[in-house]
Amino acid sequence: MSARKIRVLIAKPGLDGHDRGAKVIARALRDAGMEVIYTGLRQTPEMIAEAALQEDVDVVGLSILSGAHMVLVPRILELLRANGQENVKLFLGGIIPDADVPELVEMGVQAVYGPGTSTVQVIEDIRKEFLGAAEG
Amino acid sequence: MELVKRVLAGERLALARLLTQVENDTPAGQAALDELFPFAGKAHLVGITGAPGTGKSSLVNQIAQLFRQPQAGMQPCKVAIVAVDPSSPFTGGALLGDRVRMRDLAGDPGIFIRSMAARGALGGLARSTAGVVQVLDAAGFDLILIETVGAGQNEVDIVRLAHTTIVVEAPGMGDDIQAIKAGLLEIADILVINKADRPGVENTTRALKTMFELGRPGRVMTGKHILQENETALISGEEEHSGWLPPILTSIATQGEGAGNIVQAIRQHGKYLKLSGEWGMRERGRLQNELEDRLQTALVARWRSRLPDEAFQSSLADVLERKISPLQAVAILLNFDVNYEEKN
Numbered sequence: 001m002s003a004r005k006i007r008v009l010i011a012k013p014g015l016d017g018h019d020r021g022a023k024v025i026a027r028a029l030r031d032a033g034m035e036v037i038y039t040g041l042r043q044t045p046e047m048i049a050e051a052a053l054q055e056d057v058d059v060v061g062l063s064i065l066s067g068a069h070m071v072l073v074p075r076i077l078e079l080l081r082a083n084g085q086e087n088v089k090l091f092l093g094g095i096i097p098d099a100d101v102p103e104l105v106e107m108g109v110q111a112v113y114g115p116g117t118s119t120v121q122v123i124e125d126i127r128k129e130f131l132g133a134a135e136g
Numbered sequence: 137m138e139l140v141k142r143v144l145a146g147e148r149l150a151l152a153r154l155l156t157q158v159e160n161d162t163p164a165g166q167a168a169l170d171e172l173f174p175f176a177g178k179a180h181l182v183g184i185t186g187a188p189g190t191g192k193s194s195l196v197n198q199i200a201q202l203f204r205q206p207q208a209g210m211q212p213c214k215v216a217i218v219a220v221d222p223s224s225p226f227t228g229g230a231l232l233g234d235r236v237r238m239r240d241l242a243g244d245p246g247i248f249i250r251s252m253a254a255r256g257a258l259g260g261l262a263r264s265t266a267g268v269v270q271v272l273d274a275a276g277f278d279l280i281l282i283e284t285v286g287a288g289q290n291e292v293d294i295v296r297l298a299h300t301t302i303v304v305e306a307p308g309m310g311d312d313i314q315a316i317k318a319g320l321l322e323i324a325d326i327l328v329i330n331k332a333d334r335p336g337v338e339n340t341t342r343a344l345k346t347m348f349e350l351g352r353p354g355r356v357m358t359g360k361h362i363l364q365e366n367e368t369a370l371i372s373g374e375e376e377h378s379g380w381l382p383p384i385l386t387s388i389a390t391q392g393e394g395a396g397n398i399v400q401a402i403r404q405h406g407k408y409l410k411l412s413g414e415w416g417m418r419e420r421g422r423l424q425n426e427l428e429d430r431l432q433t434a435l436v437a438r439w440r441s442r443l444p445d446e447a448f449q450s451s452l453a454d455v456l457e458r459k460i461s462p463l464q465a466v467a468i469l470l471n472f473d474v475n476y477e478e479k480n
Binding site for chain 2: 005026027033036040050
């Protein structure tokens with residue numbers, strides 16, 4: 001039984017307390033056959049990077065609605081890289097202004113999903129990105 | 137192997153990656169288990185089991201914190217946590233949410249938490265949990281807390297893996313008949329009634345106390361008394377004839393109440409196992425089980441690979457038509473293998 005499962009960490013950094021979106025995504029990825037580690041609310045970048053390391057995840061999904069993404073995301077990316085996890089893919093959901101997206105992508109964010117994104121889209125992207133990474 | 141060396145040197149990323157290999161049962165993971173086997177066998181393996189929602193993860197959170205506090209004259213324990221949650225029987229996916237209750241443990245380099253999906257195994261653990269625990273043991277963790285899937289009555293695999301098994305109950309989960317059924321309650325070395333601020337805690341305590349006392353008439357099994365009694369027995373060496381008395385403790389995990397008693401009971405049970413020689417016996421039983429399991433799996437796989445699929449399919453067709461029973465089909469197939477080998 002050597003089944004390779006896609007492992008995803010879904011986390012909510014910062015101080016906003018709305019986790020509905022994160023839970024919807026976690027549930028959708030679970031139903032797509034992935035193993036989803038959910039950390040709960042109010043995580044610091046350090047907590048997220050530590051969980052990503054211990055759980056050896058392939059993908060990290062962050063839900064941010066507080067507007068603090070331009071501070072939190074670079075910090076989390078920096079910590080992931082410092083831990084040797086530069087190959088972990090990071091995607092964002094929540095309320096992210098369009099104007100910030102190019103800079104976030106420049107930093108190394110794979111995708112930014114706003115309200116109304118279909119979960120099918122997220123699943124497909126993760127599979128493609130994950131498989132792409134596995135081939136390369 | 138490179139990864140094994142880095143794990144033994146204490147590298148956390150290497151450890152995390154190796155755990156994935158072991159969890160996926162890859163050739164690299166199997167080779168690493170072989171290499172690490174001589175380094176394992178030192179850690180105290182403590183299982184935490186009980187029904188869903190009784191507060192296992194919150195208790196683990198409390199217990200781990202207390203073990204991290206330095207004791208007089210002792211190094212603080214390095215603590216690893218393996219938390220198993222169920223996989224979907226339909227999609228194979230899983231939501232692993234035990235970390236949500238363990239946020240107090242973040243940022244402590246002496247703690248390593250790993251979530252695992254059960255991946256279809258039914259005994260409360262995943263097939264590879266024992267392997268994952270062995271790697272953490274070899275990596276130098278002194279205490280390994282293994283939290284099972286939320287268990288009903290029969291998910292008792294943990295007792296074969298752990299040295300000490302804690303069964304967590306909550307008030308209002310059933311009457312005294314539930315308490316005398318075989319299975320989960322029977323395997324407890326330490327019984328914890330969590331959520332002790334809820335109504336009904338006295339009834340639950342009484343039912344469980346009665347159940348335990350049926351086996352040992354006249355002994356007080358609850359609260360501080362039993363911890364005292366076990367401590368006295370440990371000091372005087374009396375445990376040889378009295379054996380371990382599983383304490384019934386109450387706690388409120390979300391407030392940290394009662395966790396100190398649980399930690400004391402874990403330490404006592406560890407001492408008891410070593411003094412009484414039961415540690416060695418459990419170790420022997422566990423390794424014997426593992427050897428037999430692996431032997432069976434390997435033999436079946438080897439035999440199955442030699443059996444032509446047509447033979448299997450034709451027997452299956454006969455079973456489907458109810459010409460022969462499954463038991464008869466097995467006899468035919470076992471014979472077929474011999475004849476086939478002789479002809480070839």
